[in-house]
Amino acid sequence: MRVTIKDIAKEADVSITTVSRVLNNKPDVGDDTRAKILKIIEEMNYNPNSVARGLVMQKTHTIGLIIPDISNPFFPQIVRAVEDKAQQLGYSVILFNTDNHLERERKAVELFKSKQIDGLIVSLSLGNEEILKNLKASNYPVVQIDRSVLDHIYPLVSIDNIKSAYQMVEYLIKKGHKKIAHLSGDLNTTTARDRLSGYKKALKDYKIEIKKDYIIEGDYTQDSAYKATQNLLGLKSPPTAVFAANDLSAAGVYKALFEADLKIPADMAVAGHDDINLASLLKPELTTMRQPKYEMGERAVSVLLKMIDDEDAEIEDQILNTDLIIRESV
């Protein structure tokens, strides 16, 4: 049996209240008593039970993190940042992967509520607005990260995807490209939609016709990009550049291009988005937009804890900047 506060109290010949006091660094305990208790705690290797504590305090010092997939290289850095920051502030984080599956997202939230999690950081699919509304109704602290499913209900920590995509396409244009294709991400996400908008906007601003053939809907995976590129290559008039919605897709583009014996960027320029670790390891190195992933994770935790500590702290969205990272692929 584990040693409890009772055991300490008995051993020290005081009440458990007194022990509780020294445990929580409260005043009103005699120096000698405190010392004695501390000593016994040490000796008996006592560890307070946070479940019991959580029950009475209505606080678990645990937060939930709901993401699509930790094995997608975009997320590990975010998760690392969240865990680092949380740990630093005395919180633990429970991870949950959903694969953008509505049902699993719902299950995750259910689970977290039952576990009395203090707050939630989520990256949900569009279509689950209702889930957030319910959470909001019970005044549950939540912050959205990367993508938003519902504006002005819960704060979002992300980037300006429209602007970011715009900047990349603009760069492509300035490099002399007029025939620019876009391989979109999963259009059930706001990020993919916004990047597509940014792409269109840039073309429009530079008076370049938006061709349907040049826009292929994908899902952020290497594989979908690989196939899409093959399609592109089959066109009567193939593009000279492709802007992939994320770096993983860009890798898929590379693969298709290599197989067709095409040179990057001579035969076709390719640009990515996110600047995951992989980007600088590809040959040629990938030109891409860098997202401040680590910082996003940190901010999300900061914002969440602010909401936890102050119920009605009104918190604004945190929109961070991206950077154009020029390498060799454009």
Added chain:
Amino acid sequence: MRVTIKDIAKEADVSITTVSRVLNNKPDVGDDTRAKILKIIEEMNYNPNSVARGLVMQKTHTIGLIIPDISNPFFPQIVRAVEDKAQQLGYSVILFNTDNHLERERKAVELFKSKQIDGLIVSLSLGNEEILKNLKASNYPVVQIDRSVLDHIYPLVSIDNIKSAYQMVEYLIKKGHKKIAHLSGDLNTTTARDRLSGYKKALKDYKIEIKKDYIIEGDYTQDSAYKATQNLLGLKSPPTAVFAANDLSAAGVYKALFEADLKIPADMAVAGHDDINLASLLKPELTTMRQPKYEMGERAVSVLLKMIDDEDAEIEDQILNTDLIIRESV
């Protein structure tokens, strides 16, 4: 205020005991009563408080996962597998990154004990044997994953690193190489030590001299491998092949080689280990040993839950097979 079992009881005009019974699918509840309670639970959107439940049951249905760094590409798949399997079996997982820092490892264990975690999956540094001994003393369920710090105390889920390295070096030899260097991983880990042993063993078996100059201690990072390769290149008699302790290091080798205008594998063959996602994306594609990362994660959970469910289940180490993945770099 959240709705509790009391509210349901009052609303249904029964005792909380009865509500608890239906919550836990116990028999001895009238069909009508059960139906009525179920309906009210639904209506009031009641969610049992698992903290309270955890306190009385002495079980939190939560496990801890201690790893060096989720942003090291070796780990996400393992974490994903652990989370998937745990979720599937009704458990949540709390993640903790330690960067192989002894102090943080200790802190993590402390935290998890206090949180009344049901079991632990750990990937610890050598030097923290004591921590596991203590855990064992309190009969805490633990499984080691990837690396072992203490044999025969807690089961290990991993691969045979000696054999795996041996196989790769043997392949290099059969490809005609005699001057083979090894860039080791962090020698505070058993994996790095074992891979080094396997390398030496293969050379010995094939009567190839083991040259000190050809063995450079690294730490599994791209950067250390980059520098090590530059050293290698400066030798009077540089190797014709290098076996990097992991794929990330291999990427570092690539970088140094490209900078020196050397061709892979013509000028220098390079082999990796692990087969992370990156390996097939490098140019030339990396020849490496594949670890069954996802399966390791799953097994770890299975073994752990077996230990949780049956205190004195004697469980053996799970040593999985690796596969030589021949691509273009050798």
Added chain:
DNA sequence: TTGAAAGCGCTAACAT
């Protein structure tokens, strides 16, 4: 088939 009561390990009024 149902309920009353004790207790899981802790914190927090409220006494003294």
Added chain:
DNA sequence: ATGTTAGCGCTTTCAA
């Protein structure tokens, strides 16, 4: 400065 008591939300004897 210290102790008594109630109670957090639940499960589980034990009794009816």
